[in-house]
Amino acid sequence: MGGAVRDYAADWDALSRSDPEVARAIADELNRERSTLRLIASENYASPAVLAAQASTMNNKYAEGYPGRRYYGGCEFVDVTETLAVERAKELFGAEHANVQPHAGAQANMAVYGAFLDPKDPSQKVLGLVLPHGGHLTHGSPVNFSGKWFSFIGYEVDKDSETIDMDRVRDLALQHRPRMILAGFTAYPRVIDFEAFRRVADEVEALFMVDASHFIGLVAGGAYPNPVPHADVVTFTTHKTLRGPRGAVILSRSEYAKAIDKAVFPMMQGGPLEHVIAAKAVCLHEAMQPEFAEYAWRVVRTARALAGGLAGAGLRVVSGGTDSHLALVDLQPIGMTGAEAEATCEEVGVALNKNAIPFDPLPPATASGIRVGTPGPATLGMDEPEMAEIAGIIGDVLRRPEDGAVKEDARGRVRSLMDRFPAYPG
């Protein structure tokens, strides 16, 4: 190991010489990440070790199949890294089986549906949270393969509490007799009652699937309930709270191992991305360290502090708070749309996204809310005092979006935060 490996793993000088246009854009992106406050709940900062594994010559290897049973020779070393990723995923989450090959969260979910559902049989239904209330595109949205090819029945959050009403989920399950019940969302701030979902699934003899993409890093650190003991299958992305490479993992009970593996390859994918799988192994190792638990708790603590600060600034926090890494914020009290808030915040160096709130009167392209998340700031080491400052900055610019002096001041405050908590220092 040493110099020779480093040259080939990620030779920045070679890229700058051979393709300055691409090199420039990559450098600009790094600079943007260093100067922008990242409150996008699905984004994070992968470690240099994760990035190095991804930028390695494992990129070059074809390895269709699974460790020990590949369709190509020369797989002895990618077998090492893929086996490490599988074993670490099983150990970290207490799972009986892990498939680390899905290229992304959407592919992982597609493989699970492929394993258990026949798209030609519309009587095989799936119960999932509707997109406007926090479900994901792959949970039955009509513009996605899930909604186009499979029969999804949508449940909603309760209008008053803005949380999931398990009685309503049970009623729908009894009415529709789904083959699968799906929990785990993309814009839902509260804890999910996995045991209650399991009971409903058992009552109607449905499979229980959890899409833990957003909160899996919190589970790894013990700061959010683990769905694995209750679910038949758990999918998750590795690049959100888990802070790894872009990609996904499927965990399951051993009785479903064969069906899941066959659905990932050869049903939905070809050759696995072994460089990305090596990086998944690295991020899972990082997630097993005590510092990662500290990070996970800091994520939740800071999300609560940020939500509280924004409420203090006159905004309405959906469901009254958060138990996770994100908060949904209703802008109707200040008469602004989500799209306007997103653009205004971007002007001062704060990256967040507009988001529909439950029962939103506006279409999704404008939306009445924003979604804010703290995985990024928590990785940089920010804590509760910084959240008070950030809530103050956001409150100031959103209340007076036309005031140039307020924006100039906000830009300076964001810059000084990012100077104190640098991304990729060095």
Ligand SMILES: *Cc1c(COP(=O)(O)O)cnc(C)c1O
């Ligand atoms: C992000 C996300 C996905 C999709 O992941 P991609 O890697 O973007 O395909 C799926 N489900 C949920 C709940 C997510 O949050």
